[in-house]
Amino acid sequence: MLKKTVIVRPELCVGCMQCMIRCAEAHSRTKTLASAIREEILAKPRIHIGVGPELKPFPNKCRHCEPAPCQEACMPWAIRSDIAEGLKIVDPARCIGCGMCAMACPYYVIRYYRDANAPERPGVAVKCDGCHERVAVGLVPACVEACKVGALTFEDVNLYLKEGTNRLANAAYGVRS
Amino acid sequence: MRYVVVGLHAAGRSACAWLRKADKTAEIVGVDPAPMPLYSRPLISYALAGEMAPEAMTVAGEDFWTNLGVRLVKEKAAFLDPERGKLTLASGEELAYDRLLLACGARPRSVEAGGSMSGEICFFRARHDLDRILARVNPGGIAAVLGGGLVGFKLTMGLLKRGMTVTLIVASPRPLSLNVDEHVGSWVGGRLANTPGVTLLTSTSVTSVEKGTSHPLRVALDKGGSLEVDLVAAGKGVVPETGWLSGSGLELDYGILADHFLRTSDERIHVAGDLAQAPDVVSGDRQVNAIWPMAVEQGRVAALNMAGVRTPYGGTMAMNSIPVFGSQMISVGAVNPALTKGCDLVTADGPRGSYLKLVFRGDRLVGAVGLDAPPRLGELAFAVRRGLRRRDLPDWWLHNPKSAAPLAAPGPSLARNAFLG
Numbered sequence: 001m002l003k004k005t006v007i008v009r010p011e012l013c014v015g016c017m018q019c020m021i022r023c024a025e026a027h028s029r030t031k032t033l034a035s036a037i038r039e040e041i042l043a044k045p046r047i048h049i050g051v052g053p054e055l056k057p058f059p060n061k062c063r064h065c066e067p068a069p070c071q072e073a074c075m076p077w078a079i080r081s082d083i084a085e086g087l088k089i090v091d092p093a094r095c096i097g098c099g100m101c102a103m104a105c106p107y108y109v110i111r112y113y114r115d116a117n118a119p120e121r122p123g124v125a126v127k128c129d130g131c132h133e134r135v136a137v138g139l140v141p142a143c144v145e146a147c148k149v150g151a152l153t154f155e156d157v158n159l160y161l162k163e164g165t166n167r168l169a170n171a172a173y174g175v176r177s
Numbered sequence: 178m179r180y181v182v183v184g185l186h187a188a189g190r191s192a193c194a195w196l197r198k199a200d201k202t203a204e205i206v207g208v209d210p211a212p213m214p215l216y217s218r219p220l221i222s223y224a225l226a227g228e229m230a231p232e233a234m235t236v237a238g239e240d241f242w243t244n245l246g247v248r249l250v251k252e253k254a255a256f257l258d259p260e261r262g263k264l265t266l267a268s269g270e271e272l273a274y275d276r277l278l279l280a281c282g283a284r285p286r287s288v289e290a291g292g293s294m295s296g297e298i299c300f301f302r303a304r305h306d307l308d309r310i311l312a313r314v315n316p317g318g319i320a321a322v323l324g325g326g327l328v329g330f331k332l333t334m335g336l337l338k339r340g341m342t343v344t345l346i347v348a349s350p351r352p353l354s355l356n357v358d359e360h361v362g363s364w365v366g367g368r369l370a371n372t373p374g375v376t377l378l379t380s381t382s383v384t385s386v387e388k389g390t391s392h393p394l395r396v397a398l399d400k401g402g403s404l405e406v407d408l409v410a411a412g413k414g415v416v417p418e419t420g421w422l423s424g425s426g427l428e429l430d431y432g433i434l435a436d437h438f439l440r441t442s443d444e445r446i447h448v449a450g451d452l453a454q455a456p457d458v459v460s461g462d463r464q465v466n467a468i469w470p471m472a473v474e475q476g477r478v479a480a481l482n483m484a485g486v487r488t489p490y491g492g493t494m495a496m497n498s499i500p501v502f503g504s505q506m507i508s509v510g511a512v513n514p515a516l517t518k519g520c521d522l523v524t525a526d527g528p529r530g531s532y533l534k535l536v537f538r539g540d541r542l543v544g545a546v547g548l549d550a551p552p553r554l555g556e557l558a559f560a561v562r563r564g565l566r567r568r569d570l571p572d573w574w575l576h577n578p579k580s581a582a583p584l585a586a587p588g589p590s591l592a593r594n595a596f597l598g
Contacts, residue, residue, distance in 0.1 A: 048580065049580075050580050050581050050582035050583070051573055051577055051580060051581050051582060052573075052581075052582035053571070053573075053582070055573060058582030058583075060582055060583060067477060069470070069474075069555065070555075072191070072470055072473040072474050072477070073469065073470035073473070075217050075219045075220055075469055076217055076220055076233075076234075076236060077217065077236040077237065096220070096223055096228065096229065097500065098223075098498060098499065098500065099498035099499070099500065099505050099507055099552065100469065100470065100498050101555075102498065102507065102552030102553070102554060102555055103470070103496050103497070103498040103507050103509060103554050103555050103558060104470055104555045104558070105552075105555040105556070106555055106556050106558075106559035106583070106585055107555075107556065107583045107585060108551070108552070108553040108555070108556050108583045109583075110552060110555075111552055112505070112552060122503070
């Protein structure tokens, strides 16, 4: 079970798209915006702000499903769950860009771009990797760091669910001291 | 509890992994004549095209089985006796089971062609087929490819990349007739016709393969005339491997009939993969969809049900995704014009040059096809399974498929809940 994960609160999103920029920066080779935009193969964001219900912004990123339909559809076993616990991560060296994962993903969070880790391929699957390298050194995922309005937070999913239950209970029955 | 899994490819592997997850202590026996090397079969088309080395098709080492604690029996299953709960192997040895999974897949459909050299026709399913074709590849030579489906298409492109001139012989009026709609089918047909080195013969069949004079083989066509070629390769679909089960008493049709829990007519026997004829989401009856993602998913669902974790199967569904001429073509559900007569077709807007069409039967989404469309066909496949209705597909999605939020995004009612407190 995931200990901490990125929790998305779409109702708080203002659509500033800073998470997209920071995500791309964090997945660039140089990790700095000023130089990332000069790289030969541009790093791409793995989170996208789409137009949602009532034309409101909706931050859309990989849910790291279990079992993951993309992983089941992947023919070369390029989507791995053994790199970081609870995360489904694409290994660009194994990806052949066949598009099977996009055919299986119910959330439109896998896109195809050239990737600096597999420059010989015209397109490989690019999706959220949970910023596992950042998390391993004690940082929070880049999108969470960028979000100024609390639409993206890095929390324990069980605590988040408990908090939701409490809110619902409080709204229904009033707060007990 | 002893689980026996017959066939260790997509469905069998997935089943073994999930059986182990569901039951840490059970004995799992895998029966397959060649379980190693552990490679992924659909990758043979990429190896043929030279996009990956044949060794790169290997997806895991031998420790895959030891880590899962699966005992391998490297033999072919020959007979099944459900009454006694025993599986007879080719060597005559009997293997008792408590729960059995049939995942022995399918074999290539044979070509109805006579002639003394019809045995020279190469199929394209497994690694040995790839080796057989590669041994006959002759740069600068001529190849005949039979079958206008995805395998025929992949064979054509692969052999072309290997430096051969290819004649693609298709029995139907256009290539990919079963997989895509008319628009994409004719686009592919047009591109194929304009590709140097490819000759497309539609509505044509091969009647016989004989020894040639200038080249090793000569194929005779039903329309008259013949071709001298170095290699004949066929990709005309697959037939479930059910022959050895005919005396077992299991309910058979085209494949092995399975219910909503992938159980066969015997409750101790489950089925998954290319030989499972399971309930189809779109048509409602039971169908075989011999594709990789369905096999892996069915392996999981069957394994969980075998281990006593009641898991209904969402239903099988045709879907495919291949790169064609540098474009990405994806289709899900019913898109073939023969199946979509009387359906409403809705074309979504999208970036210039992209094509995304949704097929509604009555009010219900039954299929979608995209050519260079935003990669969200998976979302539509999911919507087909959920039975999305036309009125539930918002305009903001149809007008902006590139950046619209997913259909599974929480609607206003759910978002309001989050504001509580």
